[in-house]
Amino acid sequence: MSLIPSFFGGRRSNVFDPFSLDVWDPFKDFHFPSSLSAENSAFVNTRVDWKETPEAHVLKADIPGLKKEQVKVEIEDDKVLQISGERNVEKEDKNDKWHRVERSSGKFLRKFRLPENAKVDQVKASIENGVLTVTIPKEEVKKSDVKAVQISG
Numbered sequence: 001m002s003l004i005p006s007f008f009g010g011r012r013s014n015v016f017d018p019f020s021l022d023v024w025d026p027f028k029d030f031h032f033p034s035s036l037s038a039e040n041s042a043f044v045n046t047r048v049d050w051k052e053t054p055e056a057h058v059l060k061a062d063i064p065g066l067k068k069e070q071v072k073v074e075i076e077d078d079k080v081l082q083i084s085g086e087r088n089v090e091k092e093d094k095n096d097k098w099h100r101v102e103r104s105s106g107k108f109l110r111k112f113r114l115p116e117n118a119k120v121d122q123v124k125a126s127i128e129n130g131v132l133t134v135t136i137p138k139e140e141v142k143k144s145d146v147k148a149v150q151i152s153g
Contacts, residue, residue: 059136
């Protein structure tokens, strides 16, 4: 039994209390570059799906808990779609005792190069149930006219 507290860094753990059992983190003493810090973890965790339909390109991003005022959808130079925002850290009360903080906070930014057939002046975005949907209509592909050419000879 004396090995268990030393294995978990000298802390006593109660196996019946799910909040008291600390799991050993082999990376806790490593210092990662700021690009991988906890404050930027929201950026890393923002997942985006991109599908193409016959009419449009549709991107869906998981942004749970964010309001539309906290999210920006922008188009740079008619070529790049940029989705950005910020999830603020919850205010701390000195009387609260935190057991675990796993939800990410901080800024996130994703950029996508748009295809040539994107109608960038008709982009629409909406948020519903924590999912941002960005719809980019496509230009119609012109069917080439085929004309018969008389062959002389």
